[in-house]
Amino acid sequence: MIGVSVILGHQGNSSEICRDNDPIGGIKVEDRFKILVVDDDPLIRELIQVYLEEEFLVIHAENGPKAIEKVQTDEPSLVLLDIMLPVINGLGVCKQ
Numbered sequence: 001m002i003g004v005s006v007i008l009g010h011q012g013n014s015s016e017i018c019r020d021n022d023p024i025g026g027i028k029v030e031d032r033f034k035i036l037v038v039d040d041d042p043l044i045r046e047l048i049q050v051y052l053e054e055e056f057l058v059i060h061a062e063n064g065p066k067a068i069e070k071v072q073t074d075e076p077s078l079v080l081l082d083i084m085l086p087v088i089n090g091l092g093v094c095k096q
Helices: 042-052 064-074 090-095
Strands: 004-008 015-019 034-038 057-061 078-081
Touching (some): 042 057, 057 064, 064 078, 064 090
Parallel strands (some): 034 078
């Protein structure tokens, strides 16, 4: 059995994730939690990815319908969802 340890730094500013049987402490891409970032602003999506991509697999959607599609096909662990979206807003996405 593989154990996972999560250690949060001072006030949650940094974290270290390591596998008990992995001497370098890395996580394979396929084992990372998948986060869907939904925002119509490409700069916001890119900024969020820069902060998260070292420890998480980050996928994107730029509007409500694409977010719904990605949730169904990619099954993310977490969705970061903007409320003000074109086509279907964030609340509409949540309802579906």
